[in-house]
Amino acid sequence: RDTINIVGSSTVYPFATVVAERFGRNTDFPTPKLESTGSGGGLKLFCEGVGTQHPDITNASRRMKKSEFENCQSKGVKAITEVRIGADGIVIANSKDAEKIDLTLKQVFLALAKEVPSEDGKKLVANPYQKWSDIDSSLPDYEINVMGPPPTSGTRDAFVEIAMEGGCKEFDMIAKMEDENEDKFKSVCHSMREDGPFVEAGENDNLIVQRLAKDPETLGIFGYSFLMENTGQIQAATIGGVEPTPENISSDKYPVARSLWFYIKNAHVGVVPGIKEYAGEFTSEGAWGDNGYLVDVGLIPLPREQRMEIAKKVKSLEPMTGNEL
Amino acid sequence: MNTMNPSITAEADRQDQRAAIPVPQDKPEDTVLEEGKTVGTPFADDPKFKLRNVSVSYGAARAIKNISLDIARNEVIAFIGPSGCGKSTFLRCLNRMNDSIDICRVEGQLMLDEEDIYHSKRDVVELRARVGMVFQKPNPFPKSIYDNVAYGPRIHGLANRKTDLDDIVENSLRKAGLWDEAKDRLDSIATGMSGGQQQRLCIARAIAVSPEVILMDEPCSALDPIATARIEELISNMAESYTIVIVTHSMQQAARVAHRTAYFHLGHLVEVNETNKVFTAPEHELTESYITGRFG
């Protein structure tokens, strides 16, 4: 095999493809083949083993999990280089025709969780809120209707882990739970409501965008790049008053942000031509730098020092130890 | 003359042409066949069917050549003639069964009870309900025997109750001489019958709707003498109230049942006369050679 095979996250896919295409055009290596399998699917394929039938690189919109790392090891995929490439914000947006919304994580939780603390904060009840204004009178007076990714997507994972859990922790009663009964805590914080206001819209974010444009009373949850590309039609809600701008996201001011990654199978370097060069291209300033071409497609760059450090690791293909996870 | 009566296509709208029906000359001519010339007595007073200058073609081939003929009320008329001479084709014009053959074109004037059969506004369904037909090749539906016979009465609503329907079915099968053989297997599929049985079934099916006219294309071809006798008797009985057109190859049969007999030859109607006369003293030499078997 002489073509690099890359699998993994659909969130990283747009960035990786741009790099791959540039790489193919500007070097004599064939253009790498990229499959969008989702982060988990990618890691599964990646960890299946070494050998030409297995991919060389996998992208992920979350960090590899410990269990996944161990799985890799057990299948003989020993040396893996981890590359963090940048950040991605998850935005809550609505149509430009509607008024701009400002939300807090707490409100997000109240609007979308399956169970919320009752008024008196003593016990958990099934989510009673039907209108935004039920949650807070400053919010608009229409039905809660939010379209978001399905449980199978990494975006959903991240949203639940960051936004929902973040909002959820702000309730004392639940925060207490975290120490006593972690399982219970997670199941409360991570359960999205299923009674209608939250609509799982499948993996196609364009569809959500188009729906939002048609219906000003609907909100949608998706990645930053879709917001960037459709600024004419939709606008993002501020969260805790913070706009999802690249600066805010990369500086962690915007609360719902996550990092993006890819993983290299070191055993394949030097066997499949071009892996190192591809990684080099990805981590070149022209690509992931502040003015690099990946910014054009919506990547939010890491701070420069971090980039330099990572690029150095990539050059030396420093393998993960597993302890960092 | 024919040239004065340009033949009119069936498809054209032909209201109010009733007055224009021409009476073709009926002088007999002997040797050469000329289109539209028929010897004998092709016309009748108060006819059931009044057919003038009828021509039928399949694509470019003309199968019926300018035939004019009357069929009287309550008459049994037999069509005879060598195979392929156009008997079936002509018969199928009488209830427009030719419509279902794409390439078939019918020209001329065909009137049933003074109404144009091929009028563009004509309700073909009503026409066929009045003019029933038994086909040359038996074509039972792949249903039970009972359902085959009951089919017509059902669609025309001839029976109010189940028992009425049973009666009609039984009666029709009896008349067609099939009752004894079929009564125990009314529910079995009709295509599993012998050739003759199928033919009688098709006759039963046709008479079950009591049409005014029955067209029969060789109804006895697959029947033994006894069954044939039965059908012939049926025909004679029915002649009291129905008009019957029968195509047959058996001159004996024609002689037994028909009032008049028409002899067809290569698409021409050569001679029409009292049956007696046709078989004893044919006027046209072709007819004579045919009935005496000297033909060809």
Added chain:
Amino acid sequence: MNTMNPSITAEADRQDQRAAIPVPQDKPEDTVLEEGKTVGTPFADDPKFKLRNVSVSYGAARAIKNISLDIARNEVIAFIGPSGCGKSTFLRCLNRMNDSIDICRVEGQLMLDEEDIYHSKRDVVELRARVGMVFQKPNPFPKSIYDNVAYGPRIHGLANRKTDLDDIVENSLRKAGLWDEAKDRLDSIATGMSGGQQQRLCIARAIAVSPEVILMDEPCSALDPIATARIEELISNMAESYTIVIVTHSMQQAARVAHRTAYFHLGHLVEVNETNKVFTAPEHELTESYITGRFG
């Protein structure tokens, strides 16, 4: 006695049973029909077909009841009998056309040239190539007239060259009396022919492969007297070298062409005799009533 010859299903392997063929009694019995009793001369020396204790049933209904009969070489034998009595069924046993009817079961011994027709190892194709058949309902292929006739010779490799094939086609059509009508339209589709033409086409198709035996199920039912005469002439000519079994409703026809005539009644073979004898001095009273039309 019959009870000593348990009927054997066609499906079973029946090698080496040739020796066991029993000779049923041929004493005539007069009034009541008893299975397997046949008056007249059902047997022949050196028969082409040797049929013993043949029974056929459709599901539970028995259509042929224990018939034993020989058909001699180069003989023309006519099967007559009322509609539905089992003529076609019996005929179809002779080349195993019944195989294609799921529910049909044939029992007994049927030998062609001393070989078991229903032997499990029998090559049905070769059998049918030797024993050709003309069906009761004409069934031309939806192909051209030429291809219809040429089909058999093609699959049996009877023609080495195109011209051979042309000859065979022309000859067969001529013999069936269809050449004059068909020669100009050999390429047009056969289903667009008149009923009688189709019937003659099917005859032409069957004789084109020159089988040893020809089974004809009412070959002239849709034919006019002249065409009929033609086919009868064909049969007489062929009888010199072929064996011909013909089912007919026309006793005149049987009288004209058949050497022997077999009379069937409700699945029984009632009488077999020289044709002359059957029509002039029938031995069985049922035969007599049938041929004199006193029947039923």
Added chain:
Amino acid sequence: MQTAILLPLVLILALVAYGLAYMRSRAVAAPLGGIRNLKALPFYYAARAALWCAIPALLVLAIWAGFEGKVIQGIVIASLPQDAWPDSPGEASLILSQISNVAAGKLNPDFVPEHIVGASSLLEAMQERSEIFKAVLVLLIAVSGAIFAWTRVAPHINARLNVETTLRRIFFVCAALAVLTTAGIVFSVILETVRFFGKVPISDFLFSTTWSPQTALRADQVGSEGAFGVIPLFTGTLLISAIALLVAVPIGLMSAIYLSEYASKRMRSTIKPILEMLAGIPTVVYGFFAALTVAPFIRDLAEMVGLQASSQSALAAGLVMGIMIVPFVSSLSDDVINAVPQSMRDGSLALGATQSETMKKVIFPAALPGIIGGILLAASRAIGETMIVVMAAGLAANLTANPLESVTTVTVQIATLLVGDQEFDSAKTLSAFALGMLLFIVTLLLNVLALHIVRKYREQYE
């Protein structure tokens, strides 16, 4: 020689064998007085020769192609110094890939170990030799097969039987392929299914009424109990398929009837292919159409008459899916209706039946087996369709019979579970396999039932 060259070569040889055997059989027949004296037509001798020539050769070619790589690789690897021997097949494939990339000049030989470069020239040599051996062997077999068949061109041998038996076996194998496919499907889902049932009890899976894989996001999470109830998925599937069939069957049948019985030839021959295009439009398109046009329209309509409707509704998905499967019903039905002999129509029309009565009472029943086949296909397609439902009916597993609500189907869940972010061992991912297995079993049972009923019905009739 490349397989790509060898394959046509064998076929050409088969053609040659065909031609030679054909001529020989005629030659053999000539002194006997023509081909009628052969047991079979020359065509059959020729076809047999072609089969003899092609089949064994192709089999060998296939086997060779299957093992060639393995064998060569084994030899190449064995040639490496012992300390460079791979520990696992994966590593072996890497080394081989490296070797072949070096051989193809895609990797710079300067940067790879010495022994790899050495092996790469061995690999090239081996490959060359193998190609030659293969070509020689295959061609030899082809030629000897042909020669064998040639010698057996004799008047007393019935080649037709040979050819027909071979053909018949091939036909059987083709039919049996369905069974193999089934086996393959079972094989590919069974392991995971079993593992899934190790995590979730079967009874919960079958009888629980909540489907919510989200609660089992993490293996370390509670609340997976009761979250894997398939009932809402199956009711959703049922609901959407029913709506789709309610749209497709009437429209399809009516169109078929109209096309075959009333429309002019020209019209029929234009409209039929146009309708068939409906089946070929990618489902993504239907999905967008359903989600962005039909679903909002339905919601507005429902709100106008005072009904509560979800913005993603079973109705929208069902309607659009119905349109998509129209051609399955219309085209197949049209074909079988068209195949009913004209004499049936004539028989009915001559009794004074209207065209529609003829259709309903005679043609339709006669064509019923074929029509049912078409509907069956349409239903199958409806059950198996994914994309439209994902986009238009959503993913919410509601247990409802209200077509205005959003529901989800088994296939949608399978697809999202498999395609989305999966963990290799979580109940969530495994449940997709269990769902697939269950759907498979359910449709299988339904089919057994259908076959049974059809049998009964048919027996009654004949």
Added chain:
Amino acid sequence: MYGMLAIFIALASLVILFADIVSKGHTGFVKTTITLDVELDSELMYLDDPTDADQRSMADFNAPILAALQKHFPDVDSAAEKRELLRMVGNYGANTISQRLKNNPELLNTTQTIEFLAHDQVSVYVKHADNPSYSIKLSERQQGWVDELMEKGIIDTGFNDVLFSRGDSREPANAGILGAIVGSLLTMLVTLAISFPVGIAAAVYLEEFAPQNKITDFIEVNINNLAAVPSIIFGLLGLAVFISLFGMPRSVPLVGGLVLALMTVPTIIISSRAAIKSVPPSIREAAEGIGASKMQVVLHHVIPLAMPGMLTGAIIGMAQALGETAPLLLIGMVAFIVDVPEGFLDSATVLPVQIYLWASSSEQGFVELASAGILVLLTFMISMNALAIWLRKRLERRW
């Protein structure tokens, strides 16, 4: 008349769908170009020898483009403005020059008139300035530049030949559908070559030869069942059997074709069986009566008479296969593949996948490309079916 109504409904849906696709997709067939007189100055680019790969990788091919643009707008000089100006030309403008120089080194230090693809945002502005569902992301100043260049005829629109001559790209203007077309063609070839003969053979076996027994029943039930198996399950099968078990490569038309063939076979079998059933028994009898063997009856009469129905099955089966995405997902054919495949074992994608990928891309330019892709797919399907339909029409007859 209900039939008319039914057809009307079906056709109306088709027309609506089509109108929708065409209205969105027709602009996909238009490309926006920007034609510049570029001075390929070696100093400007830091390039002496265009054949040297190392030098090329260090060279600045953007410089001459910028210089050419600056000739039209001499007052642009701040770095930010320069960058904005350079954004008039698509991302691969520099690549275009690099390739051209590599192939014709003698062009160095000459002035060439080169037609570049305009930047996506320029293209969106040019094509959709007055369409509210597009967001214009050019700055006011850039818009002014574009307007001016359009007046001068430097920016122009034309038929999008790129679409039909290239593989996929992440830049809408550069993206082509040729790779997907070839991939679909190869995949369909495999599918057709397997499913049609196998489907017919199986149908013939079941209708004509199969004995009435349990095995036959089993096969029959299996076939009917397979028709209802969701297509994605076939993907699982392909993954487990062809890729894991047989070790075939991922993402290749051969495997895709095999999987789709397995999926299509039941459709063809079921429709072929229906067609075979409708051949009247009298035809079989006629042939058998002459001494044709069962196989001859089948080959000479039954199959030709049933062929129209079989072709219908093939047509809709293939149409379905041609539009299928889900099973290909699992065998790796849903992938970003730039190179046009050249054989059954090259990585490839297919038309519906390409459409699906474009439809879920965030860039606005892909919306119209997706619709244009659908039109291409439909054209592909129509031409693929045209032959079958023509054949069917010829073979059809009523008897």
